[in-house]
Amino acid sequence: MAQADDSTSTADVNLNVLAAGPQRDLEAARKAYAAGDAHAARQAHDRRAQSSEAGTELIGTDYRSPEDHSGEGGKYVKSLVFGGLDGIITTFAVVAAVAGGDLSRRVAVLMGFANLLADGMSMGFGDYLSSKAELEYAKSETSREKWEMDNYLDGEKKEMIELYMEKGISEDHATTVIEILAQYPSFFLDLMVTQELGIMPPDDADNPAMNGVVTAFAFFIFGLIPLLSYVILPNLDDQTCFIVACVLTALTMATLGAVKATFTRQNKLKSGALMLVNGGAAASAAYLAGWAISLIVKDDDDAAM
Secondary structure: OHHHHHHHHHHHHHHHHHHHOOOOOHHHHHHHHHHOOHHHHHHHHHHHHHHHHHHHHHOOOOOOOOOOOOOOHHHHHHHHHHHHHHHHHHHHHHHHHHHHOOOOHHHHHHHHHHHHHHHHHHHHHHHHHHHHHHHHHHHHHHHHHHHHHHHOHHHHHHHHHHHHHHOOOOHHHHHHHHHHHOOOHHHHHHHHHHHHHOOOOOOOOOOHHHHHHHHHHHHHHHHOHHHHHHHHOOOOOHHHHHHHHHHHHHHHHHHHHHHHHHHHOOOHHHHHHHHHHHHHHHHHHHHHHHHHHHHHHHHHHHHHO
């Protein structure tokens, strides 16, 4: 009996170590990959591997890299960045259309704030609904997989073995792997959801409502940028206000692009440039549309007179 208890304890230790996160210096591994330095990559992995030799002392230790954005703040980075980008681009497009149509700053402010409120609320509610639907779908499918696993584990193991064989693993090896993993029900359930269904297991910490709030907030805050010159610089003429709005918007879009690149591990300069191209194209199209429509409306008015 004592031997069985020791075996169980060891298994629990190993599971705690695995649950703590990747057994490597993740940030150092990323830098090694970026530099193409295989030696540095080995050092990054060995550093954590050496620490794991401590055995039971690893229980409760968090080995996730400080750069791991799985914390509460990191959950909402996508909503913040994309809500902000949508807000600033759509509002700037409205301002550009007003400038192209040679309309007054009063019209720019009126249409700009109307867009902020209406589109911001729509974006936030849409993000909430999509996040909620995604979470509910993941929970429903996970619940179904768990029920199938509880009632017919052999069938689930067979499905996983066949899936691994499709990936090129021999039947013997696939069977060995699945038989071992199936001894850990919680892990095996997450594995089935990910491998069979192609979705991430549901996270109880997910908050669709907060996703919606962050998206709407970011849309409104960043969407204000193109309107600032019209609101806080009343003594400037309309053309100068539009130029200032262009500069402020360009700087903000480039910054948001760089922030997005920080979390997606892309080139910051390239990401910022792409955001500028995206915003510039949208604003140019809106400006030309405003200019063309103003000419058509003016010609119609002249003909009516």
